Amino acid sequence: MIRSPLLRTIRTGIHSLMLHKLRSMLTTLGVLFGTSSVISMLAIGEGASYEAQEQIKLLGSQNVILRSVKPPDNPNSSSNSRVITYGITDADFQRIEQTFPGVGHVVPVRMLQQEIRVADRALNPRLMATTPLYQEVTGRLLWEGRFISKEDERNLSNVCVLGTEVARYLFPFESALGQRVKIGSDYFTVVGTLAPRISQSGTPAAPGTEVTGEIFIPFQTARQWFGKLQVKRRAGSRTMEQVDLHEVVIEVTDPKSVPYVAAATREMLQRFHKTPDYEVVVPLELLARAEETKRIFSIVLGSIAGISLLVGGIGIMNVMLATVTERTREIGIRRALGAKRRDIVTQFLVETVCLSVGGGLMGVALGLAIPLVVEHFADMRTIVTLSAPVLAFTISAGTGVLFGIYPAWRAAAMDPVEALRHE
Amino acid sequence: MTSEAVAEFDKVERVYRMGSQQVYALNGVTFDIKRGQYWSIMGASGSGKSTLLNLLGCLDRPTSGTYKLAGRDVNTLDDDELSATRSKKLGFIFQSYNLIPQLNVLDNIMVPLFYQDDWGDADLARAHMLASRMGLSDRIDHRPTELSGGQQQRVAIARALVNDPELILADEATGNLDSQTAKEILDLFDELSSEGKTLVFVTHEAHVAERASHVLRMKDGRIEDMRQQSRVGERA
Ligand SMILES: Nc1ncnc2c1ncn2[C@@H]1O[C@H](COP(=O)(O)OP(=O)(O)OP(=O)(O)O)[C@@H](O)[C@H]1O
Ligand SMILES: [Mg+2]
Numbered sequence: 001m002i003r004s005p006l007l008r009t010i011r012t013g014i015h016s017l018m019l020h021k022l023r024s025m026l027t028t029l030g031v032l033f034g035t036s037s038v039i040s041m042l043a044i045g046e047g048a049s050y051e052a053q054e055q056i057k058l059l060g061s062q063n064v065i066l067r068s069v070k071p072p073d074n075p076n077s078s079s080n081s082r083v084i085t086y087g088i089t090d091a092d093f094q095r096i097e098q099t100f101p102g103v104g105h106v107v108p109v110r111m112l113q114q115e116i117r118v119a120d121r122a123l124n125p126r127l128m129a130t131t132p133l134y135q136e137v138t139g140r141l142l143w144e145g146r147f148i149s150k151e152d153e154r155n156l157s158n159v160c161v162l163g164t165e166v167a168r169y170l171f172p173f174e175s176a177l178g179q180r181v182k183i184g185s186d187y188f189t190v191v192g193t194l195a196p197r198i199s200q201s202g203t204p205a206a207p208g209t210e211v212t213g214e215i216f217i218p219f220q221t222a223r224q225w226f227g228k229l230q231v232k233r234r235a236g237s238r239t240m241e242q243v244d245l246h247e248v249v250i251e252v253t254d255p256k257s258v259p260y261v262a263a264a265t266r267e268m269l270q271r272f273h274k275t276p277d278y279e280v281v282v283p284l285e286l287l288a289r290a291e292e293t294k295r296i297f298s299i300v301l302g303s304i305a306g307i308s309l310l311v312g313g314i315g316i317m318n319v320m321l322a323t324v325t326e327r328t329r330e331i332g333i334r335r336a337l338g339a340k341r342r343d344i345v346t347q348f349l350v351e352t353v354c355l356s357v358g359g360g361l362m363g364v365a366l367g368l369a370i371p372l373v374v375e376h377f378a379d380m381r382t383i384v385t386l387s388a389p390v391l392a393f394t395i396s397a398g399t400g401v402l403f404g405i406y407p408a409w410r411a412a413a414m415d416p417v418e419a420l421r422h423e
Numbered sequence: 424m425t426s427e428a429v430a431e432f433d434k435v436e437r438v439y440r441m442g443s444q445q446v447y448a449l450n451g452v453t454f455d456i457k458r459g460q461y462w463s464i465m466g467a468s469g470s471g472k473s474t475l476l477n478l479l480g481c482l483d484r485p486t487s488g489t490y491k492l493a494g495r496d497v498n499t500l501d502d503d504e505l506s507a508t509r510s511k512k513l514g515f516i517f518q519s520y521n522l523i524p525q526l527n528v529l530d531n532i533m534v535p536l537f538y539q540d541d542w543g544d545a546d547l548a549r550a551h552m553l554a555s556r557m558g559l560s561d562r563i564d565h566r567p568t569e570l571s572g573g574q575q576q577r578v579a580i581a582r583a584l585v586n587d588p589e590l591i592l593a594d595e596a597t598g599n600l601d602s603q604t605a606k607e608i609l610d611l612f613d614e615l616s617s618e619g620k621t622l623v624f625v626t627h628e629a630h631v632a633e634r635a636s637h638v639l640r641m642k643d644g645r646i647e648d649m650r651q652q653s654r655v656g657e658r659a
Contacts, residue, residue, distance in 0.1 A: 338510020
C-alpha cells in the first residue's frame with residue numbers, strides 16, 4: 001500500500017490512463033514529436049554550426065586573409081598561349097607590412113603547381129611557399145621536427161614541412177623526418193610534420209586515392225627554384241599565369257582593430273587593383289555571420305518547438321476535457337467521499353502531466369536516437385548538448401501543467417450533487 | 424443509548440431556482456437524529472428525500488435554516504471543511520454502488536481515508552477486516568467490474584464504514600438488487616444499527632422501512648409524518 005498521497009495519485013492517474021491505452025498513446029504523440037524534433041534539430045544545428053565555427057577558427061580569428069582570384073577570361077584575347085598577370089602583388093604586401101597600423105606579422109603564401117614524389121608514390125597536394133611566421137600566425141601545431149626557419153629562408157635551403165595527410169600517405173610506416181621528397185625536379189629534405197587540424201577520422205587514405213594534404217617550403221627557396229610564372233595546361237590550351245602572392249595572412253595585434261585593418265586593406269586594394277582579382281576574408285566577420293545564422297536558426301527552431309508543443313498541449317487539453325466530462329460521476333463520488341477541490345485538481349493535473357511527461361520522455365529517447373541515425377547515414381556531425389533534452393523535457397512537462405490546469409479546474413468546480421447525478 | 428443529537432435540522436429550506444420559478448425541494452424541515460438511531464425516509468418521487476439526504480451528508484447546504492452535524496453549524500463551514508467533514512464523519516451508500524472503476528476493491532474501500540491527511544496501519548487493518556466481514560477477502564485485488572451487484576454494494580458498505588462515521592446515509596441502497604441480495608444488505612444494516620451505528624436510509628418500500636426505529640415520511644418538501652416504531656427485528 002503506497003503511503004505518499006502524491007505517489008498514490010500518480011499510480012491512480014496511470015491506472016486511469018491505462019483504461020484507455022490507445023487514446024492515451026495518441027494523445028502523447030503531439031508532445032512526443034514536438035520534443036524529439038526539437039532535440040534532434042538542435043543537435044543537427046549545433047553540429048553544423050560547430051563545424052562552421054571550427055573551420056573559421058582555423059583561419060585565425062585575429063587574422064585578415066587576402067587571396068588572389070583569377071579574373072574572368074577576357075574574350076578579346078584570342079591567343080591560346082599568353083601570360084595572365086593577376087592577384088596580390090609584392091607591392092601590396094610591402095604596403096601592408098610597412099604602412100598599416102595595428103598589424104603584427106604579415107605572411108605571404110604562394111601556391112605552386114608541382115608534383116610531389118617519393119619513389120613510386122606521387123601526389124598533387126597544396127604546395128605552399130611561405131615564411132617561418134606562417135605557423136605562428138595560423139596557430140598550426142607541429143607533430144614532429146620543426147617548421148621552416150629564418151636560416152632556411154636566408155640559405156635558400158631545400159627543406160619542406162609535410163601536413164599530416166601527406167606525411168601519412170608518403171611515409172605510412174616510418175617517420176617522415178629526414179626523408180627526401182622530390183618536388184618538381186628538385187629534392188627537399190623533410191624537417192617537420194604538422195599535427196592534424198581537426199581530429200582525424202578514419203584510416204589514412206589508401207594509395208592511389210586523392211590526397212588533399214598540404215606541404216610547405218621556404219618562400220625564398222620557392223622564388224629561387226620556381227619563379228613567379230606557372231604554366232597551366234587545360235583542354236589543349238596553354239596559359240601562363242603570373243601571380244606574385246596567392247595568399248597573404250595579416251595578423252592583427254589587437255582583436256578590436258580587426259575591422260579597421262580589414263577596411264584599410266579593402267580600401268588599399270581597391271585603389272591599386274583595376275580589376276577585382278583578389279578577395280578579403282575576415283574570419284571574425286565570418287564568425288559573426290555564422291553566429292547570426294545560428295541565432296536565426298535557434299529562433300526558427302524555438303518557434304517550431306513552441307508551435308508543436310502548443311499543438312501537443314491543445315491535443316492533451318482536448319482529451320482531458322473529454323475525460324473530465326466522461327468521469328463526472330467519479331468526480332462526484334470522490335467529492336462525496338471527502339476529496340477537496342484541490343485533490344481533484346491534483347488528480348487531473350497529475351494525469352495530464354503523466355501524459356505530457358510520458359510523451360516528453362519518449363520524445364527525448366527518439367530525439368536522442370535521430371541524431372545518431374543522421375550521423376550514421378547522412379554523415380553530418382551532430383552535437384547533443386545536455387541542455388537540449390533537459391529543456392525539451394521541462395517544456396513538455398510544463399505544457400502538461402499549463403494545458404492541464406483548465407480541465408482540472410473544470411473538474412474541481414463541479415457541484416458534488418450534480419456530479420453524482422450525472423449518468 | 425445516549426440521547427446526544429448527531430444531526431439537527433431547524434426550519435431547513437432548500438430552494439432551487441428554475442429561471443423565474445422557485446422549487447422548494449425542502450420547505451421548513453425540522454427534526455433531530457440522535458446517536459444510535461435507525462431512520463428510514465419514505466415518500467413519493469420528488470418529495471425531497473434525496474435532497475434531505477444530501478443535506479445530511481454535507482454534499483449540499485440549506486438555502487435557509489440551520490443544520491448542525493455533531494453540534495457544528497454546516498453553514499459556517501467552507502468547501503474544504505465540508506469535504507473534511509464528509510471524509511471523517513460521514514459514510515455514503517448509493518443506489519448505483521458508485522465504486523471507482525480503476526481502483527481495486529481494497530483501494531475503493533480506502534478512498535475516504537486517502538482524503539484524510541493521516542491514516543496508518545490500524546486503518547489498513549480495519550479495511551481488511553471490513554472486507555472480510557463483507558465476505559470480500561478473496562476479492563481484494565479485483566476491479567469493481569469483476570464483481571456482482573451485491574458484492575459491489577458490500578464494497579460500498581465497507582467503504583462507508585472504513586472511517587468509522589458518525590452518520591451512515593443510504594439512498595435507495597437496495598434499489599438495483601434482487602430481493603434476496605437486498606435482504607442480505609438490509610440485514611447488514613440492522614446489524615450495524617444494533618452495533619450502535621447511526622443509520623439513515625431512503626426507501627420506497629414499506630416493509631423495508633419497517634426495519635428502522637424511526638420512519639420519516641416526506642411530501643412536497645415537508646415532513647408529512649414522523650414516528651418511532653418497534654423494530655421488526657425486536658418484535659420477532
Ligand atoms: N438540481 C435541481 N434543480 C432543480 N430542481 C431540483 C434539483 N434537484 C432536485 N430538484 C427538485 O427537488 C425536488 C425533490 O427532489 P429529490 O431528488 O429530493 O426527490 P426524491 O424524493 O429523492 O425523489 P426520488 O424518489 O424520485 O428519488 C424535485 O421536485 C426535484 O425536481
Ligand atoms: Mg431520490
